[in-house]
Amino acid sequence: MQSILICLFIAVLMPIIVKLPLAIAQHKAGGYDNSLPRIQQSQLTGFGARAKAGHENAFEALIFFAPGVLALVGMSAVTHQAVLYAQIWVVARVIYHLFYLINVHILRSVSWAVSYAMSLLILWQAIQMAGVTLE
Template sequence: MTVALWCLFAAAIFHPLSKFPLAAAQAREGKGYDNRNPREQQDRLTGWGARARAVHANQIESFPLFAAGVLVATVAAPKVAAIDTLALAYIAARLIYPVLYLKDIHVGRSLVWGVGYIASLALLSSPAWA
């Protein structure tokens, strides 16, 4: 299995991991975690809790483009070293992004998001340059 495919697996694991801060925020809100109506409870979150919700949503939103990029790159250019580097750049960005978002470092967060997005686009366009 290539590094890029391992990165795809890791990115899939980020989904439940990105839920942990959100669940912690929900548990501290009101009467604890509301498993019957979690989305309604999430709507009431403010500050750090609202940012935790945004981190989780953004992780889910960023995954399809990255997954498509890795799969296209794996099929079209499986031996190009840049493919693994781009996949690792996405993973690094997705590890840093939640920390910056939760700490409300908005400019850094946006820059790191851009790195992940550009890496995904580069993977998706790899047949054009490989």
């Protein structure tokens, strides 16, 4: 169970960690505007715009990942398979963000799909462990 909780911890930290490239882009665009950062972010182009989109997507991905992990942990039903899915999710999300920053859109989409699939597999495993039937 410790491994899946570490993956969840990384997932929760990821939106903040991936904000660093966005903050750098904002700094390069005339200094970080702490009074109106969202307006400044909306005016970024190129690398900065991709960094902003990646930052926002990190929050969105967390919404799909966390419920399944929390359900498994709450039921004390974490399996080796679920841990593997969570680890793949973390790796795919890191790769996703790197591809976003360097503008490799096809591989970015593939890594997004992998991470989304892992979220679904974790949630599906929680559903199965709870004994839910689709009748």
